[in-house]
Amino acid sequence: MQVVYPRNALNDRKVRRMFTNPTVLFIQVMNSVSLAMNLFIIAAGLTLIFGVLRIVNFAHGAFYMVGAYVALSILRVTGDTDLGFLLGVLGSGVVMGAIAFVVERGLLSRLYDKEHMLQLLFTFALVLVIKDIVKMIWGTGQYSIGAPPFLRGAVNLGITYYPKYMLFLCALGPIIAIAIWFFMERTRWGRILRAAREDRVMLNALGTDVKMVYSGVFVTGAALAAMGGALAAPRSAVDPGMDALVIIDAFIIVIIGGLGSLLGSFVGALILGFLTVMGSIYLGEWVIVASYVMMVVILLVRPWGLFGKADEERH
Amino acid sequence: MIYSKAIQAGALALGVAVLGTTAVAEDGPIKIGVILPMSGGGAYVGEGINAGVEMAVKEVNDAGGVLGRPFQILLRDEQLRPDVSTAAMRELITLEGVQHFIGPATSATSLANSQIAREEKVVNISPSAKTEALTAGDNLHDFIFQLAPTTDVDGARTVEVLKGMDAKSVCFTGFDYAYSHDWFKAIRANMGDIREAGEFLVPMNATDFSATITQLLSSDCDTIIGTQYGGSFIAFVKQATPFGLFQTKKVLWGSNTGDHAVAAALGAELPDGLWASAADVWYFDGLESHAAYQKALAAHQGRKETDMWPITGYNAVKFLAAAIEAAGTTDPVAVAAALDGLTVQTPLGEITIDPKTNRANSPEFYGRFEHEDGSDIARMTDLRLVR
Numbered sequence: 001m002q003v004v005y006p007r008n009a010l011n012d013r014k015v016r017r018m019f020t021n022p023t024v025l026f027i028q029v030m031n032s033v034s035l036a037m038n039l040f041i042i043a044a045g046l047t048l049i050f051g052v053l054r055i056v057n058f059a060h061g062a063f064y065m066v067g068a069y070v071a072l073s074i075l076r077v078t079g080d081t082d083l084g085f086l087l088g089v090l091g092s093g094v095v096m097g098a099i100a101f102v103v104e105r106g107l108l109s110r111l112y113d114k115e116h117m118l119q120l121l122f123t124f125a126l127v128l129v130i131k132d133i134v135k136m137i138w139g140t141g142q143y144s145i146g147a148p149p150f151l152r153g154a155v156n157l158g159i160t161y162y163p164k165y166m167l168f169l170c171a172l173g174p175i176i177a178i179a180i181w182f183f184m185e186r187t188r189w190g191r192i193l194r195a196a197r198e199d200r201v202m203l204n205a206l207g208t209d210v211k212m213v214y215s216g217v218f219v220t221g222a223a224l225a226a227m228g229g230a231l232a233a234p235r236s237a238v239d240p241g242m243d244a245l246v247i248i249d250a251f252i253i254v255i256i257g258g259l260g261s262l263l264g265s266f267v268g269a270l271i272l273g274f275l276t277v278m279g280s281i282y283l284g285e286w287v288i289v290a291s292y293v294m295m296v297v298i299l300l301v302r303p304w305g306l307f308g309k310a311d312e313e314r315h
Numbered sequence: 316m317i318y319s320k321a322i323q324a325g326a327l328a329l330g331v332a333v334l335g336t337t338a339v340a341e342d343g344p345i346k347i348g349v350i351l352p353m354s355g356g357g358a359y360v361g362e363g364i365n366a367g368v369e370m371a372v373k374e375v376n377d378a379g380g381v382l383g384r385p386f387q388i389l390l391r392d393e394q395l396r397p398d399v400s401t402a403a404m405r406e407l408i409t410l411e412g413v414q415h416f417i418g419p420a421t422s423a424t425s426l427a428n429s430q431i432a433r434e435e436k437v438v439n440i441s442p443s444a445k446t447e448a449l450t451a452g453d454n455l456h457d458f459i460f461q462l463a464p465t466t467d468v469d470g471a472r473t474v475e476v477l478k479g480m481d482a483k484s485v486c487f488t489g490f491d492y493a494y495s496h497d498w499f500k501a502i503r504a505n506m507g508d509i510r511e512a513g514e515f516l517v518p519m520n521a522t523d524f525s526a527t528i529t530q531l532l533s534s535d536c537d538t539i540i541g542t543q544y545g546g547s548f549i550a551f552v553k554q555a556t557p558f559g560l561f562q563t564k565k566v567l568w569g570s571n572t573g574d575h576a577v578a579a580a581l582g583a584e585l586p587d588g589l590w591a592s593a594a595d596v597w598y599f600d601g602l603e604s605h606a607a608y609q610k611a612l613a614a615h616q617g618r619k620e621t622d623m624w625p626i627t628g629y630n631a632v633k634f635l636a637a638a639i640e641a642a643g644t645t646d647p648v649a650v651a652a653a654l655d656g657l658t659v660q661t662p663l664g665e666i667t668i669d670p671k672t673n674r675a676n677s678p679e680f681y682g683r684f685e686h687e688d689g690s691d692i693a694r695m696t697d698l699r700l701v702r
């Protein structure tokens with residue numbers, strides 16, 4: 001397969017005057033959307049778990065890291081092929097889902113009726129345990145997963161060339177968002193999940209096995225995090241520190257979007273993606289502060305986030 | 316009377332106990348506090364440096380120790396955090412009585428720990444921190460010794476490489492932190508006719524570089540100089556490759572990205588033609604002492620293709636052993652004095668600590684990555700050991 005690169009696609013000396021060059025502006029917009037969709041895939045699992053289980057899962061970043069490492073191991077077996085990459089992504093979700101099931105049934109389920117602080121401490125402890133296990137299995141070295149062969153190089157979009165893998169992420173984010181929305185809003189299982197979110201005691205009284213509902217949500221959220229890690233790997237390094245930063249971004253997204261809101265996470269990811277990319281051009285090091293300032297401003301105006309529900313709206 | 320005798324007996328017993336303890340301490344092992352990143356994204360650096368420390372300590376101990384006493388390593392994880400790093404150093408001084416330290420690994424943590432070394436008058440050998448600030452101005456004191464080439468030295472060496480690359484104009488990119496600022500400043504001070512076309516820094520530990528890559532592509536420079544390191548460098552390469560950055564620009568990278576671990580991690584994804592530097596490369600065959608060191612390191616680590624970090628820890632132990640031997644005591648004031656102007660034979664030749672600056676004249680490799688036939692892992696070609 002011939003790989004097409006954007007040779008000299010960009011040739012503007014007015015580096016910082018991005019808006020005078022539509023090509024550069026287009027690329028930066030695409031960069032923003034691509035980053036946003038990558039973050040959304042990770043944040044979707046976090047908001048799903050909080051939405052139903054009401055647990056703030058600090059271990060979500062660790063699940064993301066495990067996903068990347070599992071994909072790495074699968075690719076070592078399958079080789080650097082398109083099918084291998086697909087198996088790596090799906091396999092990371094399956095393996096992490098299985099681990100999450102054991103953790104939820106064996107440990108976390110015992111804390112649902114306890115105070116929130118215990119749940120927070122548990123997920124934080126889980127981070128430390130997972131990091132040590134990752135270190136024991138894969139060591140402290142750095143690894144790399146390449147994009148699948150059919151998504152390498154760049155494609156001509158008319159206005160410019162753009163990396164295929166980033167386009168793939170741009171498309172995958174909305175597909176996952178629509179799939180989750182459809183599941184939650186248009187299926188029987190989705191109705192059960194929404195009912196569990198509103199009143200699990202009543203749902204239990206009506207004969208639904210709420211325990212399994214909770215397990216299913218935790219497993220799905222963890223699998224989404226792991227697949228997010230596998231999908232992010234072709235744009236990053238696989239190393240023992242990769243969880244630390246992504247969990248901060250994921251929390252910013254679900255907080256500004258509204259804890260438990262899928263649409264909120266989608267919009268929150270877009271806001272953070274644009275802020276990160278555009279901000280790094282105009283704000284420099286202040287871009288980090290800007291994301292926190294944005295979060296504070298949104299929470300001051302709407303403490304429950306952009307698309308979250310205030311407590312009085314819930315009841 | 317009985318009470319008075321009991322007091323005297325107690326005092327005598329206490330005195331004997333104290334003397335006994337002192338005697339044991341003087342005959343016991345010499346403790347070395349080794350403070351390195353052993354978890355998170357920097358763990359591969361810490362484990363590498365520690366491997367060199369372990370190997371050198373084994374060599375010293377197998378040869379009978381120093382002043383007849385063996386070295387004992389007390390390892391602590393600094394987590395790349397100055398607060399954790401300084402707490403570890405204080406713990407080792409207070410609870411373990413450690414008087415000689417190797418580490419931490421990075422500029423930020425080393426600057427913090429150096430101040431404790433000054434206050435507590437303990438020897439602190441920095442194996443890998445490069446920032447000039449560690450041993451410049453008010454930060455320089457009698458107990459801090461910097462083995463890695465500092466950014467001012469790196470800057471002058473880098474410009475020589477840039478001239479060899481026929482660079483006409485350069486763009487700077489990297490994390491917004493001390494090393495980038497110091498290194499870029501040193502390059503600017505030396506680059507003469509080479510024109511600067513822009514500086515594009517990203518926040519420390521950023522993971523998405525797409526905006527910066529677009530800026531670099533659209534800027535009017537033929538050569539890019541960068542500083543992201545470790546996993547962030549890997550991420551930069553993977554994000555920049557599909558944009559064609561390495562085909563349209565010449566690229567020279569700092570932060571020891573010439574390390575074989577980086578090349579091994581990226582494999583076929585590492586772009587040919589990228590210039591980098593490294594404290595050591597296992598495939599250098601220009602010195603017998605280096606070949607012997609690499610053979611021993613390969614046996615110690617169980618693999619032939621070793622990384623660059625062990626040599627930094629190895630040299631640090633060799634300097635400490637030579638200084639204690641020269642001082643004839645473990646007293647840190649005397650050991651620090653012995654380190655001034657001390658010359659040690661290392662795998663890459665003689666290295667001397669300048670008594671005025673407390674900096675060592677450690678050499679570094681510069682080269683251009685190329686994939687050789689039959690291997691996915693690139694090696695540096697045009698390899699130059701710059702002193």
